[in-house]
Structures are given as structure tokens and as C-alpha cells.
Amino acid sequence: MNNEIQEKLEKLAIMKSIPFCVGCYREAPTGFCPSCGSDDLAKFVRGEGMGWGTDWIIRSIVESELTPVNVDAAFENLIRSCYEENVSVLWMTLDAVTVAKEMDPVSWDIAKSEWLSQEEEEGIVKTFDNGASYFWCHELEKLLDAE
Incomplete structure (x- = not known):
């Protein structure tokens, strides 16, 4: 169950983010930078920032949508x-x-x-x-x- 939730959260994080070329500092929605052609892209979320991986996006989504357990x-x-x-x-x-x-x-x-x-x-x-x-x-x- 935990793995299933984690996989769904990762898919959601990818859906809510935009591929971003750090070298050219521009969005790359196709998965390739339109300037340099790189596919080594970070993730960008408007209002949140830019980073590698999906953990920070998942944390942001969960913290903004749910209340932690007391x-x-x-x-x-x-x-x-x-x-x-x-x-x-x-x-x-x-x-x-x-x-x-x-x-x-x-x-x-x-x-x-x-x-x-x-x-x-x-x-x-x-x-x-x-x-x-x-x-x-x-x-x-x-x-x-x-x-």
C-alpha cells in the first residue's frame, strides 16, 4: 500500500511540475531544452521553485493539502x-x-x-x-x- 501511494504521489508530482533546463534557465515542456537540446532537466513548480527529483514537490503538495497527524x-x-x-x-x-x-x-x-x-x-x-x-x-x- 505504501509503495502504491508513493508511486501515485510521484506521478502527481511529475504532472504538477514542468521540466526545466538549469543551464539555459528556461522551461522545457517537451522534455528537451529548446536552446541546448539537453534532456538532463530539473523540475519547476510555479510559486514553489526548482529542484531535482520529486520528493520536494510531494512534500509541498501534501503539506499544502493535508493537516499532519497530531x-x-x-x-x-x-x-x-x-x-x-x-x-x-x-x-x-x-x-x-x-x-x-x-x-x-x-x-x-x-x-x-x-x-x-x-x-x-x-x-x-x-x-x-x-x-x-x-x-x-x-x-x-x-x-x-x-x-
């Missing part, structure tokens, strides 16, 4: 749905998530990281910036279907 909230909601009961500590009644986060924040962060890694491995979320942000794959699929 990893903290998503993980917290998952854990709350699994552990709905409250915990009594002396005279206080607290929910289990609050207790876990406050009493052992290191363990909480490790569990969240492991969950996120598993979600990525299963193709539920995808990152385009080495883990700085994640996007739901079902939202990526909707975006690709709309294009």
Missing part, C-alpha cells in the same frame, strides 16, 4: 479507548492516561514512539520529512483520488 492526541485517544477506567490515588480520582503520562513520561514517550513506528510499518501513517510530521494514509488516498 501524534500526541491520536496516541492519547487510543490509550483512553483501551483504558477507560479511572485510578484512585488517595482522595483523587484520575483517568489512567493522565496518571501514566505524569508518573512516567519516559515510558509514555517510548510507548508513543513504538505505536507510531508500528502505524508507519502497517501503512496507516506516512512521513515525508524523516518523522518530523506524519499524514494518515487514508487522507493521502483521498487526495490522490481527487486529483
Whole structure:
């Protein structure tokens, strides 16, 4: 599934870009520079810039069209749905998530990281910036279907 999404995103990036000759600094929509004949062309996207490859175009499309996953909230909601009961500590009644986060924040962060890694491995979320942000794959699929 992840490879299929990646392939579709690469096709979309190519469709949204224009081949560009860096040496002559001009667009080459046919795939060959009209001035020098070169086929060693970069990609140009109006309003975004010019560069090699498609990763930067994909990142730009995804970041402009979708909202990144709020990893903290998503993980917290998952854990709350699994552990709905409250915990009594002396005279206080607290929910289990609050207790876990406050009493052992290191363990909480490790569990969240492991969950996120598993979600990525299963193709539920995808990152385009080495883990700085994640996007739901079902939202990526909707975006690709709309294009």
C-alpha cells in the first residue's frame, strides 16, 4: 500500500511540475531544452521553485493539502479507548492516561514512539520529512483520488 501511494504521489508530482533546463534557465515542456537540446532537466513548480527529483514537490503538495497527524492526541485517544477506567490515588480520582503520562513520561514517550513506528510499518501513517510530521494514509488516498 505504501509503495502504491508513493508511486501515485510521484506521478502527481511529475504532472504538477514542468521540466526545466538549469543551464539555459528556461522551461522545457517537451522534455528537451529548446536552446541546448539537453534532456538532463530539473523540475519547476510555479510559486514553489526548482529542484531535482520529486520528493520536494510531494512534500509541498501534501503539506499544502493535508493537516499532519497530531501524534500526541491520536496516541492519547487510543490509550483512553483501551483504558477507560479511572485510578484512585488517595482522595483523587484520575483517568489512567493522565496518571501514566505524569508518573512516567519516559515510558509514555517510548510507548508513543513504538505505536507510531508500528502505524508507519502497517501503512496507516506516512512521513515525508524523516518523522518530523506524519499524514494518515487514508487522507493521502483521498487526495490522490481527487486529483
